[in-house]
Amino acid sequence: MAQAEIGIIGGSGLYSMPGFTNIHEERVETPFGDPSDAFVLGELEDRKVAFLARHGRGHRILPSELNFRANIYAFKKLGVERIISVSAVGSLKEEHKPTDFVIPDQFIDRTFHRISTFFGEGIVGHVAFGDPVCATVANAANEACAKAGVVGKLGGTYVCMEGPQFSTKAESNLYRSWGADVIGMTNLQEAKLAREAEICYATVAMVTDYDCWREGHDAVTIEEIVAVLHKNAANACEVVKQAVAAMPAERTCACASAAKYAVLTQPDAIPAAAKERLGLLFGKYLGW
Numbered sequence: 001m002a003q004a005e006i007g008i009i010g011g012s013g014l015y016s017m018p019g020f021t022n023i024h025e026e027r028v029e030t031p032f033g034d035p036s037d038a039f040v041l042g043e044l045e046d047r048k049v050a051f052l053a054r055h056g057r058g059h060r061i062l063p064s065e066l067n068f069r070a071n072i073y074a075f076k077k078l079g080v081e082r083i084i085s086v087s088a089v090g091s092l093k094e095e096h097k098p099t100d101f102v103i104p105d106q107f108i109d110r111t112f113h114r115i116s117t118f119f120g121e122g123i124v125g126h127v128a129f130g131d132p133v134c135a136t137v138a139n140a141a142n143e144a145c146a147k148a149g150v151v152g153k154l155g156g157t158y159v160c161m162e163g164p165q166f167s168t169k170a171e172s173n174l175y176r177s178w179g180a181d182v183i184g185m186t187n188l189q190e191a192k193l194a195r196e197a198e199i200c201y202a203t204v205a206m207v208t209d210y211d212c213w214r215e216g217h218d219a220v221t222i223e224e225i226v227a228v229l230h231k232n233a234a235n236a237c238e239v240v241k242q243a244v245a246a247m248p249a250e251r252t253c254a255c256a257s258a259a260k261y262a263v264l265t266q267p268d269a270i271p272a273a274a275k276e277r278l279g280l281l282f283g284k285y286l287g288w
């Protein structure tokens, strides 16, 4: 199987990336089922990259239906060490305007029925998540915004809601009272699973709308969002390209060894099936 160094996840409005050379597609099998779509592998700025459309090409998969484990596991199988995700978000603050890009460094979980871990079924493990985003990838994305002439803001809190309905005003105002910056439906599970898989992760969150809290803007409409999405998509491609070019070759961040001491289960109590399923992720630490 071809290998890549940097993964790119395209969200709503970004189902392909221009500028790849030596392109080919790869369907990746995982112990967790099928990823959202085939991966598009190629070179961008002389770096080996793998692109995945989060909701599938044609936008077929709801946020709650995404197989996050398959997506992240497949990136690992492709050899990816860093992921840049691109996502549409609503703004929870006046200062974050539609078409601004925010690079969040914190998350608040408002999802209810999603699988957010590779552990379970006989193997227990815990990784640190106090700093859920890789600072190296986030900095590269922020600097890329400046190079691309886009308003980029480093840091901020992303509320991950279940959806697919947008928030009520009461919810939106609650998140504002918590000091959160932006809201979306997809990023938290990716960040958690990437951390367990020791893949660096950061998101370029493209503001498409003011969420429903804003006076005179009492509803988020999909028409409004889609119009801004189209404007944002071209900027997002340029930002990703610049971020890929700026990514340092070696990893020195803690993400690379995040799971070193994660597993708590006694080695002789770990079922063979768990070893089989998770060997790619944790086998190197446990001698499997």
Ligand SMILES: CSC[C@H]1O[C@H](OP(=O)(O)O)[C@H](O)[C@@H]1O
Pocket: 010, 011, 012, 013, 054, 055, 063, 086, 087, 088, 089, 163, 184, 185, 186, 187, 225
């Ligand atoms: C397009 S409106 C809501 C939709 O957009 C975001 O998706 P993504 O994060 O994949 O860009 C948001 O999370 C919702 O899924």
Ligand SMILES: Nc1ncnc2[nH]cnc12
Pocket: 088, 089, 090, 091, 161, 166, 167, 183, 184, 185, 208, 209, 210, 211, 212, 220, 225
């Ligand atoms: N207002 C909003 N709420 C949740 N997800 C979104 N994605 C884009 N805009 C959003």
